[in-house]
Amino acid sequence: MPDSLLAPVTNFIGHLASEKRHSPRTCDNYQRDLLRLAHWLNAGQQHQWRDVSTHDVRRYVATLSRDGLGGRSIARHLSAIRRLFQYLLRERLATDNPALDIRAPKSPRRLPKVADVDQLNHLLDADADDPLEIRDLCMFELMYSSGLRLAELVGLNLTSVDLSGGEVRVLGKGDKERIVPVGRKARAAIETWLPLRAGLAAESEPALFVSQRGHRLSHRSVQARLNRWGLAKGADQKLHPHLLRHSFASHMLESSGDLRAVQELLGHADIATTQVYTHLDFQHLARVYDRSHPRAHRRGSAGERREDGQADD
Structure with missing residues (x-):
């Protein structure tokens, strides 16, 4: 050359x-x-x-x-x-920039990888052996239950969760706040975690999820603990926080067919972002969530399920 x-x-x-x-x-x-x-x-x-x-x-x-x-x-x-x-x-070795206005071709958007319902049920129904595993299980239940981003989960405070109302207040991208339902099993996991959290965190610590030293968990800690949980419980793929969010969206759309409901639950400003999962029609948000999410509804009569749904609405 x-x-x-x-x-x-x-x-x-x-x-x-x-x-x-x-x-x-x-x-x-x-x-x-x-x-x-x-x-x-x-x-x-x-x-x-x-x-x-x-x-x-x-x-x-x-x-x-x-x-x-x-x-x-x-x-x-x-x-x-x-x-x-x-x-x-x-350096005066060129007279113009020939690449200035040239843009690369757009890559097609690919459907994110998801875990199937049976695998997630197996992983989330596994026994937690110590306080930190109970905390981990609570975090994973909540991410999958409510479709939370990692930053949204880490940013949760005690005041973010309304167990009686069955909802969580989330601060999403662009500091936009949204309220999303919390499923029955995730609520039970939170109730189990809270007494253990009280023994770790200082009274001045607002974070819902804290480390062994009592401080708010970092993003990296959550990622490492989820990967560790998957390895310990026999997952057939590497677990990461966004996999739970993707699985939430995919399973909700597969069961409900309600694209706009899932858009609102995920906190997407543009429905085109949600359309990476599928293209479907609009129904009622909380009713769809209660009927469709595999870990949100009670077994039993339709009346029992709707009673649980009232708490999620």
């Missing part, structure tokens, strides 16, 4: 490392992507960065797509190219 292509890339990577303080891994990624472009240009008999046009970059994007790269990977390549040409403009 001619030095006219290679040297500017080498100098740019040095600029990222020394002036921008990027990590070695980030610099390696930039270098790999830009050298791939340099080899492509060299194969096409182009040997100067200043001669690269917008048309050339578009052809290169098409080449990456034909090579099987997805939208996100191509977007990463374009970001590296834009950054390189910003540097070349500064």
Whole structure:
């Protein structure tokens, strides 16, 4: 490869490392992507960065797509190219930035992975052997019961939960508050956890879920404990918090067919976000939840189920 292509890339990577303080891994990624472009240009008999046009970059994007790269990977390549040409403009080695207005093709949205109902019932019906496992089981029940994000779960306070009303007040993305139902088994798990929590947390600690030292749990701790629970209880896939939220959404939609109800339960501002699960019609929110969620309703007569649903509404 001619030095006219290679040297500017080498100098740019040095600029990222020394002036921008990027990590070695980030610099390696930039270098790999830009050298791939340099080899492509060299194969096409182009040997100067200043001669690269917008048309050339578009052809290169098409080449990456034909090579099987997805939208996100191509977007990463374009970001590296834009950054390189910003540097070349500064060094007066280019006269414009040919990648400035080029966007990567959109990747199709894939349905998130979910756990099946039988597996989750097996994991959530497992015995908890100590106070921390009782806490863990309570957290996992609540995430699956109410479709909570990890940050929403960790942010819960004692005052967030209304056991008599069967609901939890959640602070979601953009500090938007919503109230969602809490199923019967999740309420029972909370009632079991609260006396144990009192023995761990200081009176001034507002968090619903606390560590062994009595402080609010971190995101990483919840992730590690859920993974540990899955391994200990024989899960056939790695458990993580968003898997429980995805499973909640998928199971609710599969049972109810109520897309807008699930949108409201999940706290999605745009229904298109919820449509990654499926496309279905609108029914009544709390009634659908009570009838459909596999761990929310009582066994027995329709009257007993509706009585439980009144608490969830």
